[in-house]
Structures are given as C-alpha cells and as structure tokens.
Amino acid sequence: MSSKWFTYDLIAEDPATHARAGVLHTPHGDVPTPIFMPVGTKATVKGLLPEQLKGLGAKIILANAYHLSQRPGADLVAELGGLHDFMRWDGPILTDSGGFQVFSHGDFVRLDEGGVTFRTVDYDGSYVHWTPEDNMAIAQSLGADIVMQLDQCTPYPAERAFVERAVELSSLWAERCARAHTREDQALFGIVQGGMHLDLRLRSLEHLESCGDFPGYGIGGYSVGEDHAIMFETLAPLASEHMPRHKPRYLMGVGNPTTLVHGVACGIDMFDCVLPTRTARMGCAFSSAGRLNLRHARFAHDRSVLEEGCGCPACRGGFTRSYLHHLVKQREMLGGILLSLHNLHFLLELMRQARTAVIEGRYADFVRRWDELPGSADW
Template structure:
C-alpha cells in the first residue's frame, strides 16, 4: 500500500551498531534524530514560551488529541489556522491519538468494540466515542505534522488474552486509518502493541509494518513493566522495524532509558518527565536526580550542573533555585523546566554526534557511569503523557 505522504520522509545518515542518526523531514522543518519530543499536551509545554522551548534544542513537540478535542476543540483550532498558528510553535508537531488517555483512565472507559471505544470525558463526564476514522479526522483538522494511529494500550499486568485482543484491534484500526484523509503533508505513524510477549509483539510489528505507514512506533511499553523487561523487549523489537522509516518509542524521558533505546535503534521518544520533575522541584543532571527541596542545598552557591549552558545554570545558584521552589515561585518552575529540557537535548545531540563518529559505545558507557544510585536522590522513572 502506498503512503499518501512523501516516501522520503526519513533519511538514515549513520549507524553505529544498532544506534542510528538521521533526519525526519516534515512540512514544518527537519527533525534531527535521535530526537526527544517535549510534551505540550494542551499545545503548550507548561510554563515555557515556544521560543524558549526551541532554545533548549527541541526540534519537535508533542500535543495530545484527546485533550485538544475537548478543550478547545479541533474545530476552533482549525478555524484559527491550525495547531501551529494557534500555539505559536512554528516547528514540527506530533499529535498522539488520545488512545493512551482513553485506556489509562479506566474509570472513564465505557465500552470497546471493533468499531472504536466509548468513554466519558475526563473534563465533564459526558460520553464520547473515538473511532479510527474519527481520530484521524481530529488530527487532520489540528494540522499536525505527524499523526499517530488510534490503538489499544493495555497495562503491563494485563492478561495474555487482553494483549492479544489489543494487538488484533490495533491492527484492525490501523487498516482503517492508513488511507484516511490527512492535512497537507501530514505523516501517519502506526503503533505496534504486544507488551513484552515475543510472539504477540512480533505479530503486531509484522501486521503494522505491512500496512506501509510513514513511521512506526513501539507502544505498550513503559506502562508498568520493569526497566529490564522494557529494554530487553526494545533491543529485539526495534530491529524488526523498517530501516528506512522513523522508529518511535512512546513515553520515555530519563537519561538511562534514553541511552538504552537509542542503543537499540530508536529514533524518537517523548515524555512528561523533564517538565513534570521540574514542577515538583526536581532537577535532572548527568549524575542523577536532584531534589532542590532538600535542606542540603540551602546555602549551596554552585550551579545545578557545572558546564551546563542553560539559563538556570548560567545565572543562578542552587541556593536561590531552592528558595524559588520552596516559595512556589513560578520562575523556579520555569528555570528547572528549561534546565531539564536542556539536559535531555544535550544528551540526544551528544548521542547523535557519537553515532556519526562511530564512538557511541564509548559515549554510552561514559554517560551511564556518571549516574549515581542514591535511593533518596536518584530514582529514575518513566511516564506517559
């Protein structure tokens, strides 16, 4: 099946082992990979101006169709020129289908069948329904550069039968979305499910890849399984995806996890972790997590991280940032958000350079060796938006 979008949407430029460096080409600009996508669930990365997000090194952001469908609605966004004009972000935007929100908010779930899913809005409790064609239409009207297919994402503890049903329906729905109308130049990515089960995951990848999407995602991971199970699955699953299309891991944003999926051959990933951590007073550093509410930083004159060029590190001390956080000052949340995004994008840029130079294993080893394991300070976690 021929894609409606440009078949040259991805250029693979270098490999080092399984790790890849390349470029995703979109209507609103190129995305150098490996690429982290800051999460702007409601068309904004919380507390930050779009230009500030760009200056952290971000080339693409993620917005969520579920939340935008309810507030303010795709009709209004389309009327005002589409998501880029509406949000003030001129670069590429990927929109999630909203399927993760529907299936993770299980108290609102009413009914699932082969035609779609019925649920209650998290905003007002009114019943709504997502279908494959309907979600594709929402994203067409939003005008995103990359639109994700509606899928079923079970929790890690789901039964084998539940995972099998998710694989079957995800393939069924993907077939109904591959040729659905798109915004001009919009790319569409399919999503493979299957949890950590080798047979189901391989089956799902084969079925989704056969449909010929512009890119492919590994979904249904980072949803409660152990970090070891997640990385083991990615290591054998990512190479099964086409080499000439972007590979996307959904929902990962810590140093250890990012390095792990890049090593397995993943090109793109997203997570709320950097900005969510910032809003709880936590800074991400190359040695681990730093909780600035801790009294040990009350008189600390040092920057968050030596050598970091972000606005927080170049202008303020740990002591002052701790003061801002403990007084719930918005500047503190903004500065920590900038720092955390700056760090993640510095990490991905470094990985890209290392892949191109053929020294990724050395880069990976050096990065991971710097992480501490103090249980009070450095508990890495992964989240979906």
C-alpha cells in the same frame, strides 16, 4: 501520504551497537535523530515560550489529541489556522492519538471493533464515542505534521489474552485509520503494540507493514509500570532486528535519561515524555549525579548551579541551587520555569551528544561512559 512531504534519511549507523543517526524531513522543517521531543499536552510546553524552546534546541514538540479535542476543540483549532498558528510554533509538531489518555480512564471505558466509548472524567464527565475515523478527523483538524493511529494501550502487568486482543484491535483500527487519513501534508504513523510479548510485537508489526504504507512507527505500551530491564527484553530485539531500517522508530512516553541512552543503542530514533517538565514543576532537576530534589534542606546554602558546564538558561544565568530551593519551597512559578528549561536542555543536549557519537562511530563508548556516571543508576 505523499513522499514529497516526508522522507527519512539514515546517515550513520554505529559499528558496535544498533544506534542510528538520521534526518526526518517534514513540511515544517528537518528533525535530526536521535531526538527527544518536549511535550506540550494542551498546545503549550507548560511555562515556556516557543522562542525559549527553540533556544534550547527543540526541533519538534508534541500535543495531545484527546485533551485538545475536549478544550478548546479540534474544530476551533482548525478555524484558527491549525496548531502551528494557534500555538505560534513554526517547527514540526506531532500529536498522539489520545489513546493512552482514553484507556487510562479505566472503568469508564468500553470498546469493541467499532471504536471506544469513554467518559471524560477529567472534563465535564460526558460520554464520548470515538471510531478510528473520528480520531483521524480530529488529527487532521489539528493539523500536526505527524499523527498517530488510534490504538489500545495495555497496562503492565496484563494477561496475555488481554494483550493479544489489544493487538488485534489496534491492528484493525490501524487499517481504518490508514483509509480515513487523507491529508498529504501530514504523516500517519502506525503503533506497534504487544506488551512484553515479543511474538505479539512481531505480529503487530507484520500486520502494520502489510496493511498500510506507514512512513514511521511508534512503539507503544512500554513504560506503563514495568521495570525498564523487563522492557528492554523485548524492545531491544524488536528495534534492532525486526523494525524497518529506513523508517523512523519512536519509543512513546519515555524520558528517563538512562533509558534514552540505552534506547538509542537499540536503534530507537525518537522519544517523548512529560517527565522533564512534570518533575521540574515538582522541584526536581536532572543532573549527571542523578535527580536533584530541590525541596531538600541540603540545598538551602548551596551556591553552585545545578550542573557545572551546563548551557541552559538556569545554569548559564548563575541561578544557584540555594535560590532554586527557595523558589520551589515558596511555590514561585519561576522555580518550575527554570527547572523545566534545565531539564529539557539536559535531555536535548544528551541526544545531541548521542547523535555526534553515532556519526563518529563511538556510541558504545558513549554508553559505557554514561553508565559510569555516579547518577546513571538513579534513573
């Protein structure tokens, strides 16, 4: 990876917490951190246009290497100019390795040092074998700005021996991904694994630091079934005391607002999750009072908007909870669209406010105020 394409500037650190504010520079634009990244699994954030995402303030979005390798295929995406041209998004894109999706196939997965064999049960049922080199070829064909190494994501709970083996395998694959990755206009992030064992997390990080000049790190294997209080027992010391100071830290697959607020306090810079859009399609809205289930009959006559003072298109447009209740109950697509816009705005605005609080040196107070909200415990 060429340093001329990717740099990370750390511009502020909160005096009372480990929260940071920075700027990640990429070929397709700058990413202010801390940041939440909307997920466009199959090259689309479901139901939303790129212009709408920009209007919400999204600076970087995600796509999924596994799903895109199946349909329409990485070679076709490359033929059509890469993901940026294909999905008409000219900002930064991150693609995950697809490892989480692969290992979620459970009994249909076989792995060894060479790679992983899995059955595409959610597509045509065929068996596919991926080596780390295959995975990097897919990532480079898709052409995102940031790509992730192939790793083994462990569930919770899991025996320590199983997690330890996953760390060893992920570390070996990281070396091979680093050797196979050749695009200078694309950053390859390593992934720290280790489950809920801090010593294994540190072993994983130490190996990554020794085997490749990764410009940033994902932190994987969290939010896989454990209580978030358990997650923070190892995440907090890992991020605040051990991870490299001048590299971005990306907590993978977390979109719970309260977890984001406390994650930033630990020193996390980047987050992603399908939670805001998936729950929107199920009829749920984020709010300072907690989750609002718009399917509930109590909203049928509610003339208020989702959140007073919210600047999202749903609230700014005056769409009432009553109307959204109607859309959700009738399964009208506009309901999911408006709720997706609102939920993404909620998290993006939360991170904008968090960044400002870090820069102004008052992030500890920001956390305290968030925890005092009536809905903070609802997450």
